[in-house]
Amino acid sequence: MKKTFGARLKALFGIQTLDENFFEELEDMLIEGDLGAKTAMEVSDAVRKLAKSEKKTSVEEMQQLVKRLLQQKVRAWVPSLVPGKTNIFLILGVNGVGKTTTIAKLATYYQNRGNSVIMAAADTFRAAAIDQLELHAQRTGCRIIKHAHGSDPGAVLFDAVQSAHAKGDQLVLADTAGRMHNKENLLRELQKIDKVIKSRIEDESCYKRFLVIDATTGQNGLSQAQLFHQAIGLDAIILTKYDSAAKGGSLIQIGEKLELPIAFVGLGERYGDLREFDTDEFLDSLVGIGT
Structure with a gap:
């Protein structure tokens, strides 16, 4: 080994x-x-x-x-919801990092804390993404707002925020495309979605953007963070496939170069397998303390 x-x-x-x-x-x-x-x-x-x-x-x-x-180069941050308002988490990430599963885990995390959560299927580029999210919504007991495959993602978000306002939901979790015909198209699409959300929110503190990164990808994680952060500005990172053997060093670079905190880590496949990031635990593991 x-x-x-x-x-x-x-x-x-x-x-x-x-x-x-x-x-x-x-x-x-x-x-x-x-x-x-x-x-x-x-x-x-x-x-x-x-x-x-x-x-x-x-x-x-x-x-x-x-x-x-x-x-001093890495920090944890767990977002709390603004009470009495509709909060929106835009979940970003390239395909294959476990984005839709992470949305289901986030839904479970916030539902367990007494919040009403809905999902928005704004990855309209892939029909499979809408189907996947719908399955997660059924399993977690969330409402889902979706449009047909190929429709405007901004319209999905608009409807999701309207619906959350009307029903008094505390949190909208929005899926986004991780791949399009080219990188420029993808980033333009995300910037458009970002503008739609900003035009609908009650105040800036209700809106957060998270990038999901596969913890085993190393340097790729940093380049993905740079790309998305440059396009729309990120608030925090969520790590999937996280364990002590993962290439954690890239988190140090993300923290140092982009000043982005780590919010959550995904530890397994179940919906309850999402944990708040612990800086001490991460650094102990990274440098071999307690092994």
């Missing part, structure tokens, strides 16, 4: 000679762990200085040192 990044880092820290080779290997390992060359160099240099000045040599001390340096 292939060692996790944290286990390899821990093994490296077991080498007691903190010489030039050690720090070169640390830097290489951080790059392999998807932290990016710039961050890897900064962390390696900081470890070199602090290990010397604070006389840290044990495995545990070195792990805590790296954790401390990474702590």
